[in-house]
Amino acid sequence: MTLQQELATSPSAKLSVKDVSKTFHTRGGRVQALDRISLNVNEGEFVCLVGPSGCGKSTLLNIIAGLETPDEGTVQTDGQPILGPGRDRMVMFQEPALFPWLDVFSNVMFGLKLKPGLSTAERKEVAQYYLKLVGLESFQHANIHELSGGMKQRVTLARAMAPNPRVLLMDEPFAALDALTREQLYGDLQRIWQERRKTIIFVTHNVREAACLGDRVVLFSPHPGRIREEFRVSLPRPRDINSVDLAEHATEIMRALKGHLRNSEVQE
Amino acid sequence: MKRLLTALFFFAALLAAWQIVVLSKVWSPVLVPSPASVGRYLWGALRDGTLEGSVLVTMKRLGLGYLIGLAVGVPLGMITAQFRPVRDTLGVLALGLQGLPSVCWVPLALLWFGQSEGAMLFVVVMGTLWSVILATESGVRNVNPIYVRAARTMGSRRLHTWVQVIMPASLPFIVSGMKQGWAFAWRSLMAAEIFVTILTGFGLGQLLHYGRELNAMDQVIGIMVVIVFIGLLADKVLFSPWESFLHRRWGTAK
Numbered sequence: 001m002t003l004q005q006e007l008a009t010s011p012s013a014k015l016s017v018k019d020v021s022k023t024f025h026t027r028g029g030r031v032q033a034l035d036r037i038s039l040n041v042n043e044g045e046f047v048c049l050v051g052p053s054g055c056g057k058s059t060l061l062n063i064i065a066g067l068e069t070p071d072e073g074t075v076q077t078d079g080q081p082i083l084g085p086g087r088d089r090m091v092m093f094q095e096p097a098l099f100p101w102l103d104v105f106s107n108v109m110f111g112l113k114l115k116p117g118l119s120t121a122e123r124k125e126v127a128q129y130y131l132k133l134v135g136l137e138s139f140q141h142a143n144i145h146e147l148s149g150g151m152k153q154r155v156t157l158a159r160a161m162a163p164n165p166r167v168l169l170m171d172e173p174f175a176a177l178d179a180l181t182r183e184q185l186y187g188d189l190q191r192i193w194q195e196r197r198k199t200i201i202f203v204t205h206n207v208r209e210a211a212c213l214g215d216r217v218v219l220f221s222p223h224p225g226r227i228r229e230e231f232r233v234s235l236p237r238p239r240d241i242n243s244v245d246l247a248e249h250a251t252e253i254m255r256a257l258k259g260h261l262r263n264s265e266v267q268e
Numbered sequence: 269m270k271r272l273l274t275a276l277f278f279f280a281a282l283l284a285a286w287q288i289v290v291l292s293k294v295w296s297p298v299l300v301p302s303p304a305s306v307g308r309y310l311w312g313a314l315r316d317g318t319l320e321g322s323v324l325v326t327m328k329r330l331g332l333g334y335l336i337g338l339a340v341g342v343p344l345g346m347i348t349a350q351f352r353p354v355r356d357t358l359g360v361l362a363l364g365l366q367g368l369p370s371v372c373w374v375p376l377a378l379l380w381f382g383q384s385e386g387a388m389l390f391v392v393v394m395g396t397l398w399s400v401i402l403a404t405e406s407g408v409r410n411v412n413p414i415y416v417r418a419a420r421t422m423g424s425r426r427l428h429t430w431v432q433v434i435m436p437a438s439l440p441f442i443v444s445g446m447k448q449g450w451a452f453a454w455r456s457l458m459a460a461e462i463f464v465t466i467l468t469g470f471g472l473g474q475l476l477h478y479g480r481e482l483n484a485m486d487q488v489i490g491i492m493v494v495i496v497f498i499g500l501l502a503d504k505v506l507f508s509p510w511e512s513f514l515h516r517r518w519g520t521a522k
Binding site: 065066067085086087089090091093095097099100101102103110111114115143144145146159163 | 412414415417418419420421422423424428432433436437439516517518519
């Protein structure tokens with residue numbers, strides 16, 4: 001594959017999660033993190049998983065990433081079962097997880113070097129392209145500790161995008177950032193997503209964030225983790241987190257979420 | 269430049285103080301030789317090749333033993349960190365033996381290997397090995413698991429993960445373990461050389477020993493100066509570049 005093709009094509013994948021259950025055995029006893037979860041995600045769709053902590057949304061993300069295996073059920077990308085971590089599904093964690101022994105550029109190169117079919121020169125150009133996409137081309141030789149929290153997450157995004165995955169899995173990537181930086185990154189992420197159309201699964205407990213970013217918002221409730229309800233958000237993009245329309249959607253979703261939480265408490 | 273001048277001034281003052289003590293004639297020149305006579309000894313030893321020869325002998329023993337200690341210690345440390353049964357056995361052994369002053373290996377080495385290079389090598393390896401194992405082990409166990417997870421999602425597996433992620437991530441620990449191993453090996457080798465004469469080569473420790481036998485205080489002090497100098501040089505050449513790289517990259521410098 002030539003460089004032009006590599007940059008011109010941006011594949012994305014269909015995801016299908018079917019009857020997935022997962023139980024953790026801890027010292028305090030059994031915790032059912034996921035209870036027969038089923039979810040279908042279209043190619044290039046941006047889906048946000050929302051719920052309070054302990055609802056299993058991160059577990060589901062890790063299962064899709066191949067970092068954990070479900071006790072029951074199947075997960076497929078484009079009809080292929082997921083057997084382990086793979087380059088087609090990149091993950092962004094809440095912590096930046098950038099390697100401090102490498103500079104910014106080498107961090108982005110890390111995943112690219114593991115991708116076959118490109119020459120070193122092409123890999124370097126791809127890395128440049130993505131650093132530019134996140135607006136950090138002038139920081140390529142910076143050390144990780146010299147970056148702010150927001151810049152670190154941008155580098156992480158570039159590193160995750162660089163091998164051109166079909167799916168991007170994001171686990172509360174902006175939760176540790178200040179509000180202003182976060183707003184900037186909402187804008188950047190939407191712009192990059194519109195440019196590179198990846199299938200994105202985005203885990204968050206921030207309803208407004210979910211409404212701002214997602215085509216679809218999936219509500220989870222905890223103990224055991226179950227999907228309760230789905231909302232489609234069809235506001236035009238790019239969306240502003242502070243807009244009134246968005247606030248209305250977020251309020252509606254929040255109300256639903258609170259209702260489900262009350263119900264699950266009553267059941268217990 | 270200012271720091272260099274400060275250091276120069278300090279050492280010049282030290283030498284001057286030494287000279288004043290000698291001139292005051294409080295102690296016999298046999299016990300406190302003048303800086304000049306120590307300098308003369310060193311110059312003479314340098315000219316006739318004794319100094320060069322013994323430095324080479326000592327550095328060869330130290331270098332070889334140290335490299336063996338590293339080559340064995342780093343992988344063993346990784347295995348120790350990875351497998352619990354190894355940690356409960358080899359790990360405990362390493363912890364115990366690291367606490368053993370490495371000069372304590374000398375009698376055993378002499379009985380096993382005789383007065384040979386093998387004995388010297390053995391002492392140096394024992395001085396290095398346990399610190400390196402322990403430092404590597406704690407380095408590996410302190411690697412943030414998120415690095416490994418992130419690497420795995422990017423397609424990194426087994427050996428690649430070890431070499432490209434776990435090793436560099438534990439580098440700060442490994443370097444400090446290397447430094448400690450070096451210090452232990454250096455001390456134990458000097459002790460061993462002072463203790464025993466090895467006919468295949470006279471090291472710095474042996475020169476020091478003969479200085480005492482001959483009551484040649486200028487030789488004793490001269491060799492001590494050389495030993496201190498080598499220690500400083502090793503720190504500046506072997507470890508400082510690593511440490512400043514680590515500080516710069518990790519951002520741990522003050």
